[in-house]
Amino acid sequence: MSNAKGAIHSIESFGSVDGPGVRYIIFMQGCRMRCQFCHNADTWAIQDATESAEDVLKKALRYKSYWGKKGGITVSGGEPLLQIDFLIELFKLAKKKGVHTTIDTCGNPFTREEPFFSKFQELMEYTDLLLVDIKQINPKRHKLLTGWQNDNIIDMIRYLDEIKKPIWIRHVLVPQRTAFDEDLIKLDEFVKSLSNVKRFEVLPYHTLGAYKWKELDMDYPLEGIEPPTGEEVQHANELLHTSDYQGYLD
Numbered sequence: 001m002s003n004a005k006g007a008i009h010s011i012e013s014f015g016s017v018d019g020p021g022v023r024y025i026i027f028m029q030g031c032r033m034r035c036q037f038c039h040n041a042d043t044w045a046i047q048d049a050t051e052s053a054e055d056v057l058k059k060a061l062r063y064k065s066y067w068g069k070k071g072g073i074t075v076s077g078g079e080p081l082l083q084i085d086f087l088i089e090l091f092k093l094a095k096k097k098g099v100h101t102t103i104d105t106c107g108n109p110f111t112r113e114e115p116f117f118s119k120f121q122e123l124m125e126y127t128d129l130l131l132v133d134i135k136q137i138n139p140k141r142h143k144l145l146t147g148w149q150n151d152n153i154i155d156m157i158r159y160l161d162e163i164k165k166p167i168w169i170r171h172v173l174v175p176q177r178t179a180f181d182e183d184l185i186k187l188d189e190f191v192k193s194l195s196n197v198k199r200f201e202v203l204p205y206h207t208l209g210a211y212k213w214k215e216l217d218m219d220y221p222l223e224g225i226e227p228p229t230g231e232e233v234q235h236a237n238e239l240l241h242t243s244d245y246q247g248y249l250d
Contacts, residue, residue, distance in 0.1 A: 005049035006056065006086035009042070009078055013063055019102035019129060019168075021070030024060045031079040033108050034147040035135060036221040037174050039209025043078035053089040061097065072100030074131070081109040084119045091126035104131040108148055110156035124165055129198075131168045132157060136178050137187040145177055154190070161194045168199040173228050173236050175205070184239040191240070200245040202236045204228050 007029040015023035030046040038044075060073055073094055080087055080103050091101045103123075111117065134153070136142035142150040160167055169191055173179050191197055206227050213220040228236075237243070 004053065004083075004085035004089050006051050006053065006083050006090070007047045007049040008051050008056065009040075011059070014066065015074060018074045018076060018104055018131060019072065020100070021072065022067050023071055023074040023102070024063050024067070025074045025076055026056060026060070027076050028078040028080045028083055030082050031077055031106075031108075032082070032148070033079065033106055033135075035106075036145055036177065037172055037205050039206070039212070040078070041209065041212050041216055041218065046082070049083065049086065053086055053093055056090060057093050057097070057099075060094075060099075064097075064099070067100075070100070072102065072128075074102040074104055076104035079106060079108060081105050081107070081120075084109075084116065084123060088119060088123050088126065091123065095126045100128050101126060102129045102131060103127055104133075106133045106135065107153035107156040108146075110152050110159075112155070112159075124160075124163060127165070129166050129168065130160060131170060132160075133170050133172070134187065135172065136183065137190055138180075138183045141177070141180075141183065145174075157194065161196045164196055166198050167194075167196055168201065169197055170201045170203055171236075171240070172203045172205055173233060174222070175225055175228055175232065177205075177222070177225075179228060179232060179236065181239060184236055188240045197245055200240060200242040202233055202240065202242060204233050 009027040009029040012025040015025040018025050027043060029043055031044050075087060094101050109116065110120065136145050136150065139150055171178065171187065191200055204227055210220045
C-alpha cells in the first residue's frame with residue numbers, strides 16, 4: 001500500500017449524470033487545462049494532498065446502499081489523472097469492496113512515457129469506465145480553447161480502445177468555439193473509428209460557473225457568448241450521430 005494522499009475539492013453524494021446509476025462523486029483539486037468554458041475554475045490550483053484513500057473510501061461506502069447494481073464511485077475534477085497514485089490506491093480498495101469505479105477525465109496528463117504509463121496501465125486494471133471530455137478535435141482550436149495540444153488526449157482514447165476499456169465521450173457545445181460543422185463532422189469520424197464507446201453526449205455550454213471567474217478576479221473569456229439554442233444542440237447531435245450509442249449497461 002502506497003499511503004498516497006489526495007487533494008480533494010468537494011464531494012457530491014448523489015450524482016446522477018457522471019456515470020451509470022447513482023454515483024458518489026469525488027472532485028479532485030488541481031488541473032493544468034485552462035478551458036475557456038470551465039465552470040469549476042476554483043479547482044485549477046494545485047494544492048497539498050491531505051486525505052488518504054482509505055478515509056475517502058470509508059466516507060463513500062456510507063452511501064453504498066443507494067447505488068444499486070449500476071451505481072458506484074466517480075472521480076472527477078479538476079483533473080483526476082494528476083493524482084494517479086491516489087487513484088490507484090482508492091480504486092484498488094474500492095474493487096475489493098465490489099464498487100463500480102469511474103474516472104471523469106479530459107486526458108491532459110496522459111503520456112506513454114514512464115513512470116506515468118505503467119501507473120496508468122495499473123489504474124486501468126481497477127477502472128470500470130472512463131468519461132472522456134473531448135474539448136475540440138481541431139488541434140488549433142483546441143489550443144485556443146484550452147491552452148494545450150490534444151494529440152496526447154487522442155492517443156489516450158486510442159489506447160483505451162486498444163485495451164477495450166469502456167468509455168463515454170462528452171463534448172461541450174460552445175457557440176464560436178466548438179460548434180463548427182467541419183469540426184463536428186471530424187469528431188464524428190474519429191468516434192466512429194473506435195469500438196469501445198458506450199455513450200456519446202453533447203453537453204450544452206452554460207454560464208453557471210461564470211461567477212467563479214469573477215470571484216477569482218479573472219476575466220471570463222466567453223463573456224457575451226450565449227448558450228446554444230435547442231436547435232443548435234439538436235443539429236450537433238445529428239452531425240455526431242449520438243443516438244447510435246446505446247449507453248452503458250442498458
